Each structure stands twice: as structure tokens, then as C-alpha cells.
Amino acid sequence: MFNGEPQTARPIRWAMVGGGRGSQIGYSHRAAALRDRGFALVAGAFDIDPARGRDFGVGLGLDPARCYSDYQALFAGEAARPDGIEAVSIATPNNTHFPIAKAALEAGLHVVCEKPLCFTVAEAEALQRLAEARGRVVGVTYGYAGYPMIEQARAMVARGDLGAIRLVNLQFAHGFHNTAVELDSPSTRWRVDPRFAGPSYVLGDIGTHPLYLSQVIAPELKIARLLCARQSFVASRAPLEDNAMTLMQYEGGAFGTVWSSAVNAGATHSQKVRIVGAKASLEWWDEHPNQLSFEVQGEPARVLDRGMAYLHPDALALDHISSGHAEGLFEAWANLYRSFAIAMEATDRGDAARLATLRYPGIAAGVAGVRWVETCVRSADAGGVWVDYG
Structure with missing residues (x-):
């Protein structure tokens, strides 16, 4: 701290x-x-x-x-x-x-x-x-990325606690735009207009968040190719998507998924990052950001808490207050x-x-996010096909 x-x-x-x-x-x-x-x-x-x-x-x-x-x-x-x-x-x-x-x-x-x-x-x-x-x-x-438990997850992967990484399961899938809320909300209206938002809505607006977290936690994973399918369930948003599914094949054989959605009715945020290794898995959920789930095969599941002495020094260094007190988004942004x-x-x-x-x-993270969105759009617009990454 x-x-x-x-x-x-x-x-x-x-x-x-x-x-x-x-x-x-x-x-x-x-x-x-x-x-x-x-x-x-x-x-x-x-x-x-x-x-x-x-x-x-x-x-x-x-x-x-x-x-x-x-x-x-x-x-x-x-x-x-x-x-x-x-x-x-x-x-x-x-x-x-x-x-x-x-x-x-x-x-x-x-x-x-x-x-x-x-x-x-x-x-x-x-x-x-x-x-x-x-x-x-x-x-x-x-x-x-400013939350301390993201640093803890990064340290655990680097230390080999999970073993070889096999699966990366990412999602940011809220439900607040499951209807055409942009008709009455200027702050949403520009996000679904390609003149202002660019080539995508949820892929760029929210999908890149868990993607970046996965790159922080497991930086050795490099995307080799991906496949994306995107939908406009609120039809007036087309050609921009309000839901997208992306599959990613990493160099070395690991596999990843990203669910990006604004029409997951009933969900608040549902941003989750799950990393699955040969020995164990970990999961972080942004609605409970002070905890990190750690599950070792054959052992009881455990929950690691922010601010505790058993955490990695890099995670402890980001604490604003002592353990037991919940930190939130402002503290995470302040760390950035x-x-x-x-x-x-x-x-x-x-x-x-x-x-x-x-x-x-x-700047490299910014470039990487734009590259991912551009490649997802290219795959989706070609009919949801595998395309090489890069």
C-alpha cells in the first residue's frame, strides 16, 4: 500500500x-x-x-x-x-x-x-x-487494468501457478442497451452511429476492455487468427453490432473467446476474465473487483482478497487503503x-x-485494441470466417 x-x-x-x-x-x-x-x-x-x-x-x-x-x-x-x-x-x-x-x-x-x-x-x-x-x-x-487483483493474476500466471495456459474466456456483456435507448440518450446515440463511433459498437466500446486485461495477465499469449460474428439485435443500429462473439486461436495452441454485448438483458456489467491452465484456473469479475477466484484441480476453491499479505508485492503496491475496505473504479483509474x-x-x-x-x-495497447477491432470487423463482414491476425 x-x-x-x-x-x-x-x-x-x-x-x-x-x-x-x-x-x-x-x-x-x-x-x-x-x-x-x-x-x-x-x-x-x-x-x-x-x-x-x-x-x-x-x-x-x-x-x-x-x-x-x-x-x-x-x-x-x-x-x-x-x-x-x-x-x-x-x-x-x-x-x-x-x-x-x-x-x-x-x-x-x-x-x-x-x-x-x-x-x-x-x-x-x-x-x-x-x-x-x-x-x-x-x-x-x-x-x-488499475485494479490490484489484475496484478495478482499476472503474477500468478508468470509464477506458473496455473501451468500452461489452455483457455482464455472473456466477456463484457451488460444489458442496459437491450432496447433502443439511444432514442432518448445523447450519450448513447453517438456510440451506435458509425460516423462518430467508427466501424464497431460493442467490440470497440467494451470488448477491448477484457481483451486488454487478458493481455496484462498472460502477456505471452499472441493471437494467431480469429473468427468473429456480430449481430444488431436492435435493428436500427446496423451496421454496428450490439452483440458479438469472437473466437481466438493463440500461437502455441491456446484458445480464447470474447463475448461483447450490450443486450444481455438483466446483466449489470458481467465483465469477467477467466484464465484456464493445465493445473488451475483463475477468474476476475469487475462487479467484485477486490477478489480473485483461484481454483486448483483437486483442491477446494479459494477466493483471494485485495490487500492481504499473501498477495504478490506488485498487487499490494497498488492498494490505496488497507484490506477489508472495498476499493473501486476511481482507485483503479487513479493507479493508471x-x-x-x-x-x-x-x-x-x-x-x-x-x-x-x-x-x-x-500507445502499443492502443494500437493493439484498434487492430483487434479491425480484424474482428473484417472477419464478421466476410461472413464470420477465420482470418489471420496481424
């Missing part, structure tokens, strides 16, 4: 694009970034309506002169200041991620971006090349933002040794 001492010499001067009044995700970014004092919010372009965005920024305590009309004005205005921003978070609809991230990197800023990073692998790789050329950090908010801040400062110092100790969802 860390004690709350700042991990950077000073807070990074930070801004947001999007995430204004009424944005749940915007609040999540701010709550996480500010929790461990790695960032200081000093500017923003919070809303497509400049007056509304300025009013919101002032309400947050910002200087009205640093509440900008759009991201272009934000980057230009801050570049002209001696105390201008050093990093920006992008919390806008999917279709804007690429141009905003590209402009931010060109302005010399570190970036935290909502996923999906962009629409195509070509765009994602262009951002990766630009980030590398400019020496900037790009973080992607796979927020569930803590890593983002450390990585940004270490990058600016040229501290390669410090960077080598960090693990967080960076």
Missing part, C-alpha cells in the same frame, strides 16, 4: 478536451488524475459549446482565459504561455480522437486518450510513430493516472531506468 506521497517532483500541468458538464467519463478522468497529485488541471476545452464549456471550467476553479473554445485554441493558447500545459486528456467521441491526439503530439504534449485510440490500424500506427518521434507518452484509459504521471516525468528527464519499471496501457 502506498502512503499518498507524490511520486513526481511537481504536478504536471494538465488540460482536458471534452469531459464537460454532465460527462460521467470526464469526472472519472479528473477524479483519477487529481487523486495522487500527479496532475494539476489548469486549462481545458470542455464542450462543443464554447460558452457552456467556459462556464463549466470556471465552475471548476479555472482561469476563464484558459477555458478555450476548442482544442486548436487550447493548444495554441497554452503554447504561448510560459506556464502552458504539458499534457492533455481526450474525452470526446471516437471520431475526434485521431485529429486531437495528432495535434497534441505535434504541439509537444503528452496524451491520455479514451479508447478506441482511433478508427484504423493505419491511424493508430501513425500516432505511434509520431509519439516515438516526439518522445511523448500516450496513455490509453483501459481503466480496469499515477503511472501516466510518473512515465511523463521520467520521459521528460530521459530516465530510461525508471520507465523500464513501469507498466501501463500506452
Whole structure:
């Protein structure tokens, strides 16, 4: 458990694009970034309506002169200041991620971006090349990866507790969009419109979350090929899917499945990651994130709890509070933002040794997520056929 001492010499001067009044995700970014004092919010372009965005920024305590009309004005205005921003978070609809991230990197800023990073692998790789050329950090908010028990699962797989991995069973299948809720919900409407959401709905919006967790837990598994079938049970959402089944064949013979759905009627979240090995299995469920199920063949099933001394040091290092007290999504996001801040400062110092100790969802994770969605869509649109990955 860390004690709350700042991990950077000073807070990074930070801004947001999007995430204004009424944005749940915007609040999540701010709550996480500010929790461990790695960032200081000093500017923003919070809303497509400049007056509304300025009013919101002032309400947050910002200087009205640093509440900008759009991201272009934000980057230009801050570049002209001696105390201008050093990093920006992008919390806008999917279709804007690429141009905003590209402009931010060109302005010399570190970036935290909502996923999906962009629409195509070509765009994602262009951002990766630009980030590398400019020496900037790009973080992607796979927020569930900040839970301590994900680190515990990773350590157990690496230690060989499960034996050789045979099966990966993933799902994120909620039921909140089992009817056409987008008719009355602007926050859902853009997610099912390909002009704003891109080539997929649930594959990119939720399916990539458990996929990334599986890559954290079992990083040695590499997808060789996959098959995807997708459906639009609410017909007005076509061509975007509200349900998808993906089968994955890994190099070396392991097999995986991903169920991505917004029409699993009655389910709250149902994001689960189950890893099955030759000796044992483990399972994590985001509705009970402080526990990890561990089942060894021939032994009683057990449940491991966050914060206990028997856990791996990497898992204990992420604890905000002692065992027995439930931690939640804000703590998980705060762990990501803590890593983002450390990585940004270490990058600016040229501290390669410090960077080598960090693990967080960076630009490579963003590229990987876009590649998976693009390949799933290619398979599904070809009639649900096996396609090579890569």
C-alpha cells in the first residue's frame, strides 16, 4: 500500500478536451488524475459549446482565459504561455480522437486518450510513430487494468501457478442497451452511429476492455487468427453490432473467446476474465473487483482478497487503503493516472531506468485494441470466417 506521497517532483500541468458538464467519463478522468497529485488541471476545452464549456471550467476553479473554445485554441493558447500545459486528456467521441491526439503530439504534449485510440490500424500506427518521434507518452484509459487483483493474476500466471495456459474466456456483456435507448440518450446515440463511433459498437466500446486485461495477465499469449460474428439485435443500429462473439486461436495452441454485448438483458456489467491452465484456473469479475477466484484441480476453491499479505508485492503496491475496505473504479483509474504521471516525468528527464519499471496501457495497447477491432470487423463482414491476425 502506498502512503499518498507524490511520486513526481511537481504536478504536471494538465488540460482536458471534452469531459464537460454532465460527462460521467470526464469526472472519472479528473477524479483519477487529481487523486495522487500527479496532475494539476489548469486549462481545458470542455464542450462543443464554447460558452457552456467556459462556464463549466470556471465552475471548476479555472482561469476563464484558459477555458478555450476548442482544442486548436487550447493548444495554441497554452503554447504561448510560459506556464502552458504539458499534457492533455481526450474525452470526446471516437471520431475526434485521431485529429486531437495528432495535434497534441505535434504541439509537444503528452496524451491520455479514451479508447478506441482511433478508427484504423493505419491511424493508430501513425500516432505511434509520431509519439516515438516526439518522445511523448500516450496513455490509453483501459481503466480496469488499475485494479490490484489484475496484478495478482499476472503474477500468478508468470509464477506458473496455473501451468500452461489452455483457455482464455472473456466477456463484457451488460444489458442496459437491450432496447433502443439511444432514442432518448445523447450519450448513447453517438456510440451506435458509425460516423462518430467508427466501424464497431460493442467490440470497440467494451470488448477491448477484457481483451486488454487478458493481455496484462498472460502477456505471452499472441493471437494467431480469429473468427468473429456480430449481430444488431436492435435493428436500427446496423451496421454496428450490439452483440458479438469472437473466437481466438493463440500461437502455441491456446484458445480464447470474447463475448461483447450490450443486450444481455438483466446483466449489470458481467465483465469477467477467466484464465484456464493445465493445473488451475483463475477468474476476475469487475462487479467484485477486490477478489480473485483461484481454483486448483483437486483442491477446494479459494477466493483471494485485495490487500492481504499473501498477495504478490506488485498487487499490494497498488492498494490505496488497507484490506477489508472495498476499493473501486476511481482507485483503479487513479493507479493508471499515477503511472501516466510518473512515465511523463521520467520521459521528460530521459530516465530510461525508471520507465523500464513501469507498466501501463500506452500507445502499443492502443494500437493493439484498434487492430483487434479491425480484424474482428473484417472477419464478421466476410461472413464470420477465420482470418489471420496481424
